[in-house]
Amino acid sequence: MDAVIIQILNGLDKGGAYALIALGLTLIFGTLGVVNFAHGALFMLGAFVAVSVNGLLSLESVTLDPTKLTPWGTPAEIRTKLAEEWFGTFGTTLIDYSVPVSIVVAIPVMLLIGLIMERGLIQFFYKRPHADQILVTFGLAIVLQEIVKAIFGANSISQSAPASLAGTIDVISGVAYPTWRMVYFFFSLTVIGAVIAFLQFTTFGMVVRAGMADRETVGLLGINIERRFTIVFGLAAIIAGMAGAMYTPILSPDYHLGMDFLVLSFVVVVVGGMGSIPGAVAAGFILGILQSFAAMEAVKQYFPGIDQIIIYLVAIVILLVRPRGLMGRKGVMET
Amino acid sequence: MNAAIATASSKAQPHAGEAPPNKGADLRNFAIFAVAILSMPLWLQPLGVAYPAFMQKIAIFGTLAIGFNLLFGLTGYLSFGHAAFLGVGSYAAVWSFKLLSMNAVPALIFGTLFGGLFALAIGFISLRRTGIYFSILTLAFAQMAYNLAYSVLTPITNGETALQVVKDDPRVLDAMFGAVGTSSAPVPNLFGMALTGDAGLIGFYFCALLMIGAFYISMRIFRSPFGMMLRAIKTNQQRMRFTGLNPRPYALAVFVVSGMYAGLAGSMMAVVDPLAGAERMQWTASGEVVLMTILGGSGTLIGPVLGAGAIKYFEVKLVEYNKTKLGEIFSFLPDSISDAVVSVSSLFVGGGWHLTLGLIFMLVVIFLPGGIVQGLGKLTSWVRRRTSSSNSASSKSADASQPAE
Numbered sequence: 001m002d003a004v005i006i007q008i009l010n011g012l013d014k015g016g017a018y019a020l021i022a023l024g025l026t027l028i029f030g031t032l033g034v035v036n037f038a039h040g041a042l043f044m045l046g047a048f049v050a051v052s053v054n055g056l057l058s059l060e061s062v063t064l065d066p067t068k069l070t071p072w073g074t075p076a077e078i079r080t081k082l083a084e085e086w087f088g089t090f091g092t093t094l095i096d097y098s099v100p101v102s103i104v105v106a107i108p109v110m111l112l113i114g115l116i117m118e119r120g121l122i123q124f125f126y127k128r129p130h131a132d133q134i135l136v137t138f139g140l141a142i143v144l145q146e147i148v149k150a151i152f153g154a155n156s157i158s159q160s161a162p163a164s165l166a167g168t169i170d171v172i173s174g175v176a177y178p179t180w181r182m183v184y185f186f187f188s189l190t191v192i193g194a195v196i197a198f199l200q201f202t203t204f205g206m207v208v209r210a211g212m213a214d215r216e217t218v219g220l221l222g223i224n225i226e227r228r229f230t231i232v233f234g235l236a237a238i239i240a241g242m243a244g245a246m247y248t249p250i251l252s253p254d255y256h257l258g259m260d261f262l263v264l265s266f267v268v269v270v271v272g273g274m275g276s277i278p279g280a281v282a283a284g285f286i287l288g289i290l291q292s293f294a295a296m297e298a299v300k301q302y303f304p305g306i307d308q309i310i311i312y313l314v315a316i317v318i319l320l321v322r323p324r325g326l327m328g329r330k331g332v333m334e335t
Numbered sequence: 336m337n338a339a340i341a342t343a344s345s346k347a348q349p350h351a352g353e354a355p356p357n358k359g360a361d362l363r364n365f366a367i368f369a370v371a372i373l374s375m376p377l378w379l380q381p382l383g384v385a386y387p388a389f390m391q392k393i394a395i396f397g398t399l400a401i402g403f404n405l406l407f408g409l410t411g412y413l414s415f416g417h418a419a420f421l422g423v424g425s426y427a428a429v430w431s432f433k434l435l436s437m438n439a440v441p442a443l444i445f446g447t448l449f450g451g452l453f454a455l456a457i458g459f460i461s462l463r464r465t466g467i468y469f470s471i472l473t474l475a476f477a478q479m480a481y482n483l484a485y486s487v488l489t490p491i492t493n494g495e496t497a498l499q500v501v502k503d504d505p506r507v508l509d510a511m512f513g514a515v516g517t518s519s520a521p522v523p524n525l526f527g528m529a530l531t532g533d534a535g536l537i538g539f540y541f542c543a544l545l546m547i548g549a550f551y552i553s554m555r556i557f558r559s560p561f562g563m564m565l566r567a568i569k570t571n572q573q574r575m576r577f578t579g580l581n582p583r584p585y586a587l588a589v590f591v592v593s594g595m596y597a598g599l600a601g602s603m604m605a606v607v608d609p610l611a612g613a614e615r616m617q618w619t620a621s622g623e624v625v626l627m628t629i630l631g632g633s634g635t636l637i638g639p640v641l642g643a644g645a646i647k648y649f650e651v652k653l654v655e656y657n658k659t660k661l662g663e664i665f666s667f668l669p670d671s672i673s674d675a676v677v678s679v680s681s682l683f684v685g686g687g688w689h690l691t692l693g694l695i696f697m698l699v700v701i702f703l704p705g706g707i708v709q710g711l712g713k714l715t716s717w718v719r720r721r722t723s724s725s726n727s728a729s730s731k732s733a734d735a736s737q738p739a740e
Contacts, residue, residue, distance in 0.1 A: 135625070139697035142689055259619065305488075308483060308486050312478055316476070
């Protein structure tokens with residue numbers, strides 16, 4: 001029983017990441033009608049926002065202290081982190097909490113990136129075929145990941161969770177679970193809840209939902225739907241960016257993180273049903289949990305290699321049995 | 336969606352789709368193509384890439400892209416899993432080297448065959464859906480193949496170390512014909528003629544002839560009634576069904592043909608370098624084929640080969656450059672400026688050449704959806720317009736002097 005609970009827990013954080021990326025993809029797809037192959041790259045950019053924030057916070061000032069000597073007789077270097085020098089203990093806390101802090105930075109940065117992407121490129125592709133959208137965003141994803149590679153190098157950069165959240169907690173007696181993964185799970189739930197509430201309970205959200213259902217009629221009512229969709233794209237970029245930033249302590253980011261997650265999150269969207277937000281969220285968690293179950297030794301004994309292919313296998317079965325996905329709407333992407 | 340692609344690309348292919356298939360012109364174009372490919376060792380000399388390894392690559396990736404174009408260019412089905420067929424072809428060819436013979440012919444046959452079989456299985460399932468669902472399905476299958484090749488199928492694929500030909504493989508056929516045991520692992524041959532190692536250009540001509548054959552078949556398919564059916568799939572499947580035709584068998588047939596092309600390309604890879612690794616099957620490799628085809632011009636005959644050649648050429652050329660080389664190039668500038676120029680431009684070359692590739696690709700998709708072929712077409716029509724407008728200007732003045740005519 002414990003083993004089952006552990007596997008479910010293990011799947012939750014990964015499922016959370018899948019759900020967050022798939023949520024953004026679905027939002028973009030449902031509103032703008034654009035298939036965004038650069039969405040994984042947005043996740044990756046968010047992760048590197050966390051890396052940069054950590055790098056900025058741990059900038060050091062170096063002074064030479066002539067009174068102290070190193071063993072080989074040169075003046076000792078005193079390195080102080082600027083954040084500590086300026087803010088004292090608050091600075092220390094700030095460095096420790098660099099990953100959560102980076103979310104605050106990620107929101108405006110990702111919003112800006114999203115708006116630039118939408119206004120600069122995506123808006124010209126609303127009327128182009130889906131194949132063109134896939135191709136141009138695929139090219140954009142390559143460009144973004146190469147820029148990140150040029151700046152941060154090709155190696156993965158590990159990030160640490162805040163010290164107070166780095167340990168494990170006992171979920172039930174005897175089952176220890178990394179605290180940060182728990183934090184990530186609740187973080188993803190919060191974000192998902194906030195987005196759904198935003199769509200459900202605000203006027204803006206109502207217009208967006210109406211636009212997802214029937215863009216033309218909303219436009220005929222004299223509502224500037226395009227501007228709202230631009231904001232939706234920015235929102236999706238923020239979600240992906242925050243998801244990426246918070247994921248860094250779990251998986252050290254490198255430049256092709258985005259491509260790895262992109263494929264999986266597209267599978268998640270397709271399984272959940274194109275254009276269905278609850279479907280994307282549910283499929284994200286289900287696939288995350290399934291993946292962690294498939295990694296169990298007991299399962300691998302009977303189906304060798306199942307952990308490598310389970311997600312794709314599920315996707316293939318779902319697409320063949322329920323072509324619209326778990327909660328797909330009629331008439332979305334069916335031409 | 337399919338209709339939209341069709342209109343976009345039919346504009347881009349003035350001589351592939353709409354022009355009446357003129358047999359003489361086709362034959363002439365084919366002859367030009369064959370001569371151009373076979374004379375590559377000559378005209379690539381000034382470009383500095385006339386070495387066999389590079390030209391083989393063009394022939395191999397050209398074949399792959401021609402096959403991909405048959406599927407994407409004609410039917411509009413965007414497959415993101417073609418690298419899987421390439422990988423399967425490579426594995427089949429290396430196994431043929433290991434078990435049967437070092438002769439390249441059985442290796443090519445098995446590579447093509449297995450590529451086709453694999454495509455038949457995947458296509459049968461994937462083609463039940465269209466549009467992005469089809470792309471995702473092929474992607475999922477390819478990723479499954481890639482992951483399995485790395486993990487469970489290690490006995491067949493040799494996992495990360497890649498499948499290689501070793502000295503004491505059985506090689507039943509070779510043993511039967513009394514091949515002499517060698518001290519090291521033997522190299523692939525064509526009835527006794529070595530194709531790799533110090534064989535020089537032989538390996539290239541071997542691949543080049545295969546690609547020319549592949550090109551010819553693709554040309555026949557483009558001109559055939561079967562090719563017409565495939566274009567109908569792209570234009571409007573619904574209308575095709577109304578006229579009593581079922582698009583699925585046609586799509587599946589071309590999917591299998593396309594998979595066989597990829598299998599052939601994979602076995603050519605194994606022939607010039609008897610080694611098969613799983614990284615060939617990764618989805619980024621599938622993406623590369625897509626890039627080649629689009630860059631060259633999808634739906635055109637020559638486009639995929641042009642795209643494959645251009646990308647491979649850029650790869651070789653841009654990787655060569657590094658900071659010192661750029662420093663030499665920009666040394667005529669004042670120091671402070673040249674440093675800045677060098678550090679900016681070094682992002683685009685060397686290890687970062689993918690950045691250049693991504694940017695070029697984006698520009699092509701945005702401004703030139705028909706790829707290089709459309710670009711060339713625009714260029715020639717522009718030149719023609721300029722010359723004809725100057726001609727008409729002179730004839731106008733002639734008209735003015737002789738109004739009676």
